[in-house]
Amino acid sequence: MSGPVRGRRAPGGVTALLGIPYAAPPFGPHRFRAPQPAAGWSEPRDCRDFGPIAPQSAELPGAPVWRPEDEDVLTVNVWVPSEPGGGPLPVLFWIHGGAYTFGSSAQPDFDGSALARAGMVVVSCNYRVGFEGFGHVPGFPENRGLLDQVAALRWVRENIAAFGGDPERVTVAGHSAGAGSVVCLMAMERARGLFRRAIAHSVPAAFFTVGVAAATAARIAAEAGVAPTGEGLLSASPRRLVDASDRVGGVIGDDPVTAIQAYDPVVFQPVVDGEVLPMDPLSALEAGSSGDVDLLVCHALEEYWFLHEVGAVREITSEAELTDCARDLGLPADLLDGYRALMPGAPVLDRYLALLGDAQFGEYGARLAEHHARAGGRAAAVAGEEGRPSSGGRAYLSRFARRRATPDGWTRPWHTADIPFAFGNLDADGAAFLIGGAPDEQDRALSRRMLRAWADFAASGDPGWPPITPDATPVKLWAVPADHLADDATSDVRELWRGVPLGLQRH
Template sequence: MTERPCGVEATFRTTSGRVRGRRDSDGITAVLGVPYAAPPFGDRRFRAPQPAPAWDGVRDCTAFGPIAPQSAELPGAPVWRPGDEDILTVNVWVPERADGGALPVFFWIHGGAYTFGSSAQPDFDGAALARAGLAVVSCNYRVGFEGFGQVPGFPDNRGLLDQAAALRWVRENIAAFGGDPGNVTVAGHSSGGGSVACLMAMDQTRGLFRRAIAHSVPSAFFTVELAAAVTGRIAAEAGVAPTADGLLSLRPEALVAASDKTTANCGSDPVTAIHAFDPVIFQPVVDGEVLPVDPLRALASGAAREVDLLVCHTLEEYWFLHAVGAVREVTTEAELADFAASLRLSAHLVDGYRAVMPDAPVLDRYLAIFGDARFGEYTTRLAEQHARAGGRAYLARFARRRGAARPWHTADIPFAFGNLDAVGADFLIGGVPDDHDRALSRRMLRSWADFAATGDPGWPAVTVGATPVKSWAVPGDHLTADDTSARRALWRDVRFDLLRSGQTAGLRAGGDSGA
């Protein structure tokens, strides 16, 4: 776990009561585990987040709060234990201010396939960003079934509703910590980046943030039918009916276990065809209420044109997921064809990757296609569609290679946070950082801080006619005036709404087919 801050105590007044944090030797004050909503259990389980109860006296906030129900055990991070309930908390890092001016606010949403993770992971420590002049906030929210499982009669997307509640906490409280509630940037990576995109599409978050940073945004969003099918499978695994009463009868640990078993069984008995290759069984649900439409369509319609957007993805996203055993291995042309069919990708696109990567083994082509389908192309299109609808958008790619270290999923985050020496970061970045890495980290962190403060990360914005790309690399970065790569050309006529409609084809146990 990240070490507790040491040094001088500092107190702040929130709408629920006073809190106590600690200031370190660099002048950064950390206030950790502050409730922004009531524990979402008991009578509040599966419901939208409710206001945090007030407290008397000064609440000690010098350690991270409990994390949401999950089975993951991540390096240096806390684990969830049955009985932990006060999970909806925020953390704040702020620097000492010489001039007393309000600080731009950077609000971080962790990733983890909408299933695991927490704000207490060491690579998400906000001290370095605070030293760059930001008020940094991170939050825990419901993940897995508690946050994204469909329960009849209860709201979908409870994890997104939690994030929206945390943003309302920021609007109401961040001024007490020195932050500017009128200058908030919401940011996230992977499912956290997907959450950022969803928040941009949601009506109830209007006015809660001014800018958005989204790294490696996944293209998967569930239909109501697919969410119901997943619930049916999990309920059957747990031995209950897929009804509100049946699901409420299960303790959180039982739902975690049933969800884990459902995920493990996807290789032989997938909910839909794509789950045989990538068994992520929780996604935001396009329910027409919390999430009116998928984010790409929302941005293309101009729904968030007032929000400045900075997106980034890595060049080899899925090599990481393969390395940690999170995706099925594909090594033959027949398996690759099955995979493409599961995503409704054309044979022309698969042939195109063979032409672009003529000497690559099947596994590498599979990972390249999957990475572009799930993250790279979707992330890039968000920027392009946002710009075409009148918004301001910027695009970056993480291209840093060093020895055997790949520019894979998650490698960019320790660099941008300035946490290259955090527990577990050596695996993410491929070894011990050198001087070139540290210089890259300073550049990436500065771009985040500048964008949060001014809306300009330091390179040209995407326009209707061109897609400039900043490539983060060592020993130096480079800028491409327009993204016209051969791989991107292969995706020109691919529609992501049709790829997602394929998710509902051939549903097993619990839903109807169709989009």
Template structure:
């Protein structure tokens, strides 16, 4: 066991079982519990403590209804949910590069305790790794009307992430980290959180680099966020006011949110939300986030931040496999989908031509996955580069055969490879079973790319504004190319990319 001394108090960690050179500390509070007088408010500093705080266990997860493999479940009464975890191979005075990870989960589920986010392998490459919990669902992203003339901030989950980055700036040197060499990274809603942080003045200067895996095309307008509040309040049986919402327990708002989402899921006539009813997202157009990430990226406000983007080539097949997506199996349903998202017929025709003989469901999954993740992520990198920033683009294309359908290069499949956690049984569904030797080799390349980018800003291939325009393709065979996925982008260039609102 090893003790580190911070300005808040001393903490004791444990040596990682798989690498005794790495010390793990879990459940360190970076802000006060966001309930009671702090509910629906910006995060407040955590209280200091006397003595040595044992940090062997993850902190409680944010209120949610999900039960994820290998991770703890939220229980009513769990309030100290704003905590972080550290994996470090160093100590005071080492000044190692720092990677701060923000988990995904559609802004309503997930936690830093998921086994695929274990930082031991990445820390073994000479980095300090930090993962964190933040407020989710209504607690983190629901719009709350003002009380007594004082507004409650939107995007409280993003403000929590900023508070964690501020904690890192103030304390990470005690764990061997360099406060001036921080990279913030995330996947899915965590990746869009990263893109939002790049656009937020309050996060300026807290990180030097950013990594976004499968950023999701979804930001709420103030109007759509207010509509969601009215729907959730009605489902919870309370007025859509501060007092009414405050009177509902966190668990009641989780249940109400699930009910609202389920109603959209069951109603094919409910428009865009029917297809994958993620009802929460960052609220753009207000004080905390004036511009959505893609618009902000094009404006160049974060051009001094190096950006590494990755997405998978078959993103949406995962959402279909786990039953969270609508089943679009007829041409009539596909036409309604295109109308709901204002997609031109030529775009669907282009996908059909590139997928000869594919069933309607596969065409839908390909188009929707690119609309939500693939094309959006690529444009984040390209707009950042056009605005003068350094941007690197990569795509995860690894598949694996097996019984029945192959395991595709779908959403989330790249993360166990990038963290070097293929041995975790909980990720075998994502990657198609126990890893093969070629999978370990691919994972090693991805971990080294992450480590290189975090340390020096160079992941090992050219920026996309380079004359070669190289894109790194992550597969069991290495290479840089304008891969086959590029052919699917032709239709989007003609159609434009709708910016979606949850």
């Protein structure tokens, strides 16, 4: 570690050490470069508050905002049980989401206290987002945000034993863009050996080619009034690029670079550059890139209703528009007939949101888990033939299906609603909007079950239900008043997607 740290006591017998630098500030001579080592210190460093966040315009409930003078943005936070018991504890390393554009580890629903009380050392990190982390800059590495995450994981490898954690039992976990980061790390040689298990909630099928990343950067550079060159982009301040990116991403359907941007104006994604990210994660997992890693995948049943609620997706209300959408995204027309049959009487908007949610999250996540399980099965078979033990490669699938009646109707199981449950933070700032009001006792019981599954998976690789096999895809459905186990082989939605290619944002 770079020096001694001093934290604070959190409620329930947990010590929190916040804002510990794991790399140097990525500005000045380090801007747009791979993360560099943090400078050391000799006196105890006050680590009782979260560090500053990466450049962005978002203002999220209970979380800090970015200020142009903030530069020391590459920090980790650690929550440790005050009485950890015997032996080193499993480690859960959390990567926040936010469309690769915003967010931070300081969001209230990411507080690690409850997970630490369940018997883990919990670590979260800030990393570069937006143009600083994922914008294409000629002459500089792609995927700088992913490189930051690798640097933070190396910090964990080198330092977590001092906090009572086991560097051989690290589980990397994330939601949305954080989950996309998780599966990218599984595909990256630079991250090999830095974690033993992975949890991915709501993994987006969202990756750019270098060409798409360059075209997107050129639009942002033009909006910022600079040349799309390394020199030109370095001359633009972080604030200028944040504002330009917001203007480009704030327009739906205005000369999009990719087909999906006409409906969901994503601006930044990991770039399949053949170097930092050698191939897209679905292909990488199918090829067995992380055969020794256990994987737990989850998605919410109605992901895109949240994105529609917050105005992040184009609204479609006519059959003609829905037909155009399927054509633009390269989806077969019979998919629309299938959704019409599965959702009789549903408005066009609901069928559209269901289609996008399954394309971008549900079907993609299920295929990731299945590909990983099959690759692990092949590795186990080879190991058996060679008379050696095989470890890892297991994959588990779950879905967040919790609904609750409210005066305005039903609370949907939508994007992000599952995270306060898994973290045990149902009373955090902003959680009421995500979960549809104040939690009741059934919600608290569900939260305890989900939190326990994460803790057990991090400790042993077994969340409490059967893994995927070559013959079956069991799926755990998180619900109130009780969960249940289903078989994806009987899923009508999965049947619709058989043989349909994914990866819409790479076109």
